Amino acid sequence: MNYFDINDIDNLQQWIEEAKELKKNPLKHKALGEDKTLVLLFFNNSLRTRLSTQKAGLNLGMNVMVMNFGQEGWQLEYGDGEVMDQGKSEHVIEAAQVVSQYADVIGIRAFAKFENKEEDYQEQVLTAFMKYASAPILNMESAIGHPLQALTDMITISEFNTKPKPKVVLSWAPHPRALPQAVANSFAQYANASDFDFVITHPEGYELAPQFVGGAKVTHNQDEAFKGADFIYVKNWSPYVDENYGQVMNTDENWRISAEKMALTNDGKFMHCLPVRRNVIVDDAVIDSENSLVIEQANNRTYAAQIALKKILESIEK
Amino acid sequence: MNYFDINDIDNLQQWIEEAKELKKNPLKHKALGEDKTLVLLFFNNSLRTRLSTQKAGLNLGMNVMVMNFGQEGWQLEYGDGEVMDQGKSEHVIEAAQVVSQYADVIGIRAFAKFENKEEDYQEQVLTAFMKYASAPILNMESAIGHPLQALTDMITISEFNTKPKPKVVLSWAPHPRALPQAVANSFAQYANASDFDFVITHPEGYELAPQFVGGAKVTHNQDEAFKGADFIYVKNWSPYVDENYGQVMNTDENWRISAEKMALTNDGKFMHCLPVRRNVIVDDAVIDSENSLVIEQANNRTYAAQIALKKILESIEK
Amino acid sequence: MNYFDINDIDNLQQWIEEAKELKKNPLKHKALGEDKTLVLLFFNNSLRTRLSTQKAGLNLGMNVMVMNFGQEGWQLEYGDGEVMDQGKSEHVIEAAQVVSQYADVIGIRAFAKFENKEEDYQEQVLTAFMKYASAPILNMESAIGHPLQALTDMITISEFNTKPKPKVVLSWAPHPRALPQAVANSFAQYANASDFDFVITHPEGYELAPQFVGGAKVTHNQDEAFKGADFIYVKNWSPYVDENYGQVMNTDENWRISAEKMALTNDGKFMHCLPVRRNVIVDDAVIDSENSLVIEQANNRTYAAQIALKKILESIEK
Structure with missing residues (x-):
């Protein structure tokens, strides 16, 4: 499963109760993420999301690798059939599949660009990653949702x-x-x-x-x-x-x-x-x-991320 | 030993076979790198190399510290006897020795600068690090080799x-x-x-x-x-x-x-x-x-890095 | 306790002797920091401090999360009662409290800005973090001290x-x-x-x-x-x-x-x-x-950071 939006939650009240349980005992499920890797890709800046999602992964025993895609990588192409002779060095088709091979879960932050309303409201970046990635995706704030x-x-x-x-x-x-x-x-x-x-x-x-x-x-x-x-x-x-x-x-x-x-x-x-x-x-x-x-x-950001990651990890286990 | 180029491989076919074994069971040698630290220094951007080399280190049980040398540090001087009164804040003589004290293995990425063919083909950066570092060097793409x-x-x-x-x-x-x-x-x-x-x-x-x-x-x-x-x-x-x-x-x-x-x-x-x-x-x-x-x-990048790191770690153990 | 300056050291000679003991056996206290998180916030570039403080945390068994505040976050406001309608996106009042919730210890590097001597010599950044953070602060070089x-x-x-x-x-x-x-x-x-x-x-x-x-x-x-x-x-x-x-x-x-x-x-x-x-x-x-x-x-940087972190961790335990 992905955690892209509310439709990925089977029972919101139950998630809330489970998150409150995690808050009481954050390390209880530390074995669940052992030897599993959480890759966090940031296309935009972050403080709370960056640290709380890392912390949530650590609480679940995961390894966490953080990458600032724009600063440490390069621009991605999202269009179909594009002739990539301009500024974009890699297509999301490859990027999503490649990162999936190093990750058990991929967190992504990619804000609205305000260049094209349709692209923003189609969730261009997250949608493309969910389409091509073989690893589950965790939405760390997308164009139109958080x-x-x-x-x-x-x-x-x-x-x-x-x-x-x-x-x-x-x-x-x-x-x-x-x-x-x-x-x-x-x-x-x-x-x-x-x-x-x-x-x-x-x-x-x-x-x-x-x-x-x-x-x-x-x-x-x-x-x-x-x-x-x-x-x-x-x-x-x-x-x-x-x-x-x-x-x-x-x-x-x-x-x-x-x-x-x-x-x-x-x-x-x-x-x-x-x-x-x-x-x-x-x-x-x-x-x-x-x-x-x-x-x-802000404190509860850790436990929101942790319950989402826990649900994703449990879906992988099955 | 370093893994700088093909000359550091005693038997290429054997490395390939061992890498394929690691791919079947990536965590088998997790004890080998325990309490050992892999420092990755990036002088250039990276996606696959960044994540796959980190992942390879984690698979071997290592701690991994990643540093973007240019963005998070400063420019290094490589010349002998230079009067460093311009833009370069530190000489590689110190930098290489210093990083060696926090690392059991140092991975370095430093592309050709295309300013001076001779400097590129003498592998200025990697050669200097290999000369002055006391820790083994892993080539994560140098001026003329990958x-x-x-x-x-x-x-x-x-x-x-x-x-x-x-x-x-x-x-x-x-x-x-x-x-x-x-x-x-x-x-x-x-x-x-x-x-x-x-x-x-x-x-x-x-x-x-x-x-x-x-x-x-x-x-x-x-x-x-x-x-x-x-x-x-x-x-x-x-x-x-x-x-x-x-x-x-x-x-x-x-x-x-x-x-x-x-x-x-x-x-x-x-x-x-x-x-x-x-x-x-x-x-x-x-x-x-x-x-x-x-x-x-791209998937095999992890196991190439892992066999190289494994060989380096085994050379340290001896 | 914080490690802000010399006044946080009860007995300098004893700290020196303990650091020399840590150097002989860096992993002896690996259990002390288990499941504890060290967050390192860099407002300025760093090589030695970045790697040695991370290493010290790892030697004590801590998880370490590193953030370049300026590049990966945004500018902070430090003034009281300011109308924040210019370039600063967040007040240190929130930032310090928020980071405290993901960290057991917060390391901060924030150099003198040379814009205002009084602000520098009042240690604007570190003082504000110490005032508002609920987690202990480790000084990784401030405006007027290292x-x-x-x-x-x-x-x-x-x-x-x-x-x-x-x-x-x-x-x-x-x-x-x-x-x-x-x-x-x-x-x-x-x-x-x-x-x-x-x-x-x-x-x-x-x-x-x-x-x-x-x-x-x-x-x-x-x-x-x-x-x-x-x-x-x-x-x-x-x-x-x-x-x-x-x-x-x-x-x-x-x-x-x-x-x-x-x-x-x-x-x-x-x-x-x-x-x-x-x-x-x-x-x-x-x-x-x-x-x-x-x-x-440079080698001893690790053990200076480690003794300071050890003292802080011991103060939390009590």
Whole structure:
């Protein structure tokens, strides 16, 4: 099996419970990955994902080999039948098959390039690797999804939730640069699969792709969305709509998360995937408050990666 | 012992057979490298060599430390008596001795720079490391040789060969950039040391250095060379001849490997060290055919590295 | 405990003796670090520190994860209350807490930036990490100190010293680029804490900060300083004085270490932390002489890191 997106999870609640068990005893399954090799390929920079996925592999007893594909390797070609006489030195057909021979599991991070919306939303890089690789693929954030982050967030909400059906809000916030929709997409997808009263709030023009919005309530009124919320999950993303795809169209400071806005919630918890720009996305007073879960989220990255790797390793064993 | 080139192999056929044994049971000698450290120094980018050599070390139970010398370190001086008041921060005299103290084996990749043919053909970097290092050196592709690749290729031919004396052809093919002669040099050297009917074919002006051509037949007629061949090994290289050293003098598409050309062979196998530019070096129809061995070659990189490391480790033990 | 500077050492002589014991049997404490993770964060390039600290961790049985923060991550913000709408993507408040969750020990290298003397001398980066991290911090060279190098140097002097109170000289030497004071600062600090006749010699304008000079004798007469010396420790540094802070004010070749100067000593040993520019800092004849300890210094880097890591691990165990 791959861990590409939510469709690779047979039972989300069970994965969450198992991850919480791993957190209590991270080394319990150290024999499972013995003499197995995890290769992590980074096409983009990383801090949390890099270290937590390595750590998860080590906790499972795996060997881990890390490669920065762009800096230490070269550009890959993804097109069919291309005459490769320009800047790209190797086709993914070979690269994926080759890496598979040195790896028992391949982790890949490859962000949206914002050059071609269709290519991004077809998940060009991950799709090609899954097509040609003979080893299972672990998605470490792709063009349009970040399933390890979303799984982390569900684990974290599960740890802090006290209600049968908490109100969970995904709120856009401003950022000076154009960021991918990946984190927001996956969070929405996993929230929709959970027993949440789930609301998405963002300015006009910032609608997420319909397949991720699903049945969530959507409002442009951030204050209305925050009322009575138990969890506020904040993230910037750039527009999905064709005419403004991947551009910065709005930096309205009124969307920044302040103590006043948090006061509208039901003593709501503040969540963000990090890295976060302080006093742009969120005020110091909020992220430094007792209700901020951002560090525990980062901690749970290890166990999200570990449960995904454990499931993959178990699927190989069979 | 070092593994610098073919002269470090006491018995090529025996190494090939041992590598094939390692492939059946890669972890059999995991105790041999226990508590031993393999340091891999990359002066140039790498995919296969980086991952397969790490993997080979792990299979032997070694710790592996990888360093990108240029990006993570600084430029080295190689000259004797130089006043180092320019851009080079450390002399190889110190660097080689220092790294030796943290390593039981040092792998080095350092390509031809094409600035000075004499320096390239004297193997400035590897020679200096072998001179000053107290730890054994593993050549992960030097200015003029790629002995791990050539060993890999001999293993692969051995696996697929069905004849007492197969016809093996090394063919030049076009490429938009100037590439080193290293892979072609080593392939020719190892092929000459094997029981092959060995032919080299390339355009005029692309003669390899005489010490590597050895007793091989050389022809400028690619079609003639391909007739009845059992293995077609394809590689671009730039001219060795003084006046055009390291320049692109020919990009003639007629040299690209097509299905028509392969039809001249005796159901010949297609080989390439990768990365390969599709539809420039070779047509999709050839590399995607059943006769293409390129992925199995990449797989054998692990066992070529592993037999070389095993021999080095055994030489330390004595 | 952290190993930030000399104040973290309870008994310097005992640390030196323990390091010498580790050197005899580096793997004796391999169980101590089992299932513990050492994360090494490099904000600057490194050869010796990178490999020797990794090696020290491996000798103690630790897992080691290495990250080049700038190249593989992004720029950090250190200021309080900053509106992070410029080039910095993450605040050290989050980064330090996050990395702590994947690490049992965090090694950090972050040089002086020479942009702001006050920031450098307040150790902005290391101080912030020590403030916010929940894991112990290992200083792998900070803005104004290099305590692993100084510990190495004390171990090396201890190995070669034959006197109750050797004469030890720290001498400035010329260099084409502006270098930090870190190595000189720490060497002076550790030498002052040892039973040495300790002399510092440098041109006018190159005075080190008073807190590092301590009670050492200081002279601008290099020849006078060298007379009868047992150990000559050479290093370039740029001026500490406000008006010329971090600038190259002097490249006087007369300060280069020659055989003639060494002849003034009591058959003195030559020491340098490396990398060294030959024939700029020191003549070939000196560094290549039998009295040169530079390679043994580099070797001792492993055991300095190992004793520091061992002390940190033992402090965690308690």
